[in-house]
Amino acid sequence: MLSKASLYAQQSTQNCELFVVRVAGNFVTPDGLGSLEYGAAVLGTKVIMVLGHTSCGAVNATVDALQKGNNLPGHIADLVRAMKPGIEPALKTAGPDLQQRAMIANVQANVRRLQTEKPILGDMVAAGKLKVVGAYYDLPTGKVMML
Numbered sequence: 001m002l003s004k005a006s007l008y009a010q011q012s013t014q015n016c017e018l019f020v021v022r023v024a025g026n027f028v029t030p031d032g033l034g035s036l037e038y039g040a041a042v043l044g045t046k047v048i049m050v051l052g053h054t055s056c057g058a059v060n061a062t063v064d065a066l067q068k069g070n071n072l073p074g075h076i077a078d079l080v081r082a083m084k085p086g087i088e089p090a091l092k093t094a095g096p097d098l099q100q101r102a103m104i105a106n107v108q109a110n111v112r113r114l115q116t117e118k119p120i121l122g123d124m125v126a127a128g129k130l131k132v133v134g135a136y137y138d139l140p141t142g143k144v145m146m147l
C-alpha cells in the first residue's frame with residue numbers, strides 16, 4: 001500500500017512472493033479488502049503488512065482538511081472521509097510532529113481493521129493462520145520501521 005518504494009526490489013522478491021495492494025493513504029477500501037482476502041484465502045498469504053510512509057501527501061492532506069475543513073475537489077474529498085477514522089485520534093492528542101503521529105495512527109487503525117474484518121481475514125487471524133502487521137517506510141533513510 002505504498003507508492004514511494006519498489007517493494008519488489010527492496011525485498012529482493014520473485015514474482016508472486018509479494019501480493020501488493022496499493023492505495024494513496026494506505027487505508028482499507030472495499031476493492032482492496034477483496035484483493036487482500038483473495039491473497040490470504042486463495043493464494044495463501046501468511047502476513048499482511050499495512051505500510052505507510054513518512055511525508056505522506058494523503059495523510060497530510062487529510063490532517064489539513066480535518067483541521068481547516070474538507071474543501072478538496074472531486075473524489076479527493078472521499079479519501080479524507082475514508083481516512084478520517086484512522087487519523088482523527090492523532091489530532092486529539094498533544095505531541096510533536098502531528099503528521100508523523102497521524103501517519104502512524106492511520107497505519108495502526110487499518111491494521112486493527114484488517115485483524116478483525118469479517119468474515120475472512122478476522123477469522124484467519126483468530127485461527128493463527130494470518131498475521132496483520134503495521135510499518136512505515138522512512139523516506140530519508142529508506143528503512144522500513146515496524147510498528
Ligand SMILES: [Zn+2]
Pocket residue numbers: 024025053055056057058059
Ligand atoms: Zn502517501
